Amino acid sequence: MLLNRHTTKILNSIKNFRSYSSKRGVILGIETSCDDTGCAIVDTDGNILGEALNSQHLIHLNNGGIIPPIAQDLHRKNIEKVVTKAIQNANISFADIDAIATTVKPGLHVVSL
Numbered sequence: 001m002l003l004n005r006h007t008t009k010i011l012n013s014i015k016n017f018r019s020y021s022s023k024r025g026v027i028l029g030i031e032t033s034c035d036d037t038g039c040a041i042v043d044t045d046g047n048i049l050g051e052a053l054n055s056q057h058l059i060h061l062n063n064g065g066i067i068p069p070i071a072q073d074l075h076r077k078n079i080e081k082v083v084t085k086a087i088q089n090a091n092i093s094f095a096d097i098d099a100i101a102t103t104v105k106p107g108l109h110v111v112s113l
Contacts (some may be wrong), residue, residue, distance in 0.1 A: 025091075030083065033103040035066045038076045041090035041097070050090025054078040056060040 025044035031037070040051040055076050060066045087094060 039086035052085035
């Protein structure tokens with residue numbers, strides 16, 4: 001699995017997190033800070049269990065750049081299927097998730113995730 005430099009840095013910081021529990025924790029992460037809707041499932045050992053991404057690149061390219069209201073609408077439209085796909089790729093159920101992390105700033109506000 002090819003990861004960009006930013007993702008690798010984040011995963012390395014997760015490896016520094018240690019729980020007092022002996023149980024492996026499973027975290028669902030949602031990324032909607034700009035023009036892609038992304039989701040990853042990781043464990044507390046820093047392993048990527050599953051991921052999914054919906055790119056808005058072509059839509060924004062056709063509009064001459066990123067238009068925030070369009071990006072927000074596309075996040076709302078695609079977030080459920082992206083999260084579902086990441087969970088399927090991780091071969092887990094939603095009940096197996098111990099924590100959820102989301103993008104908060106900077107970026108686009110998506111209401112009612």
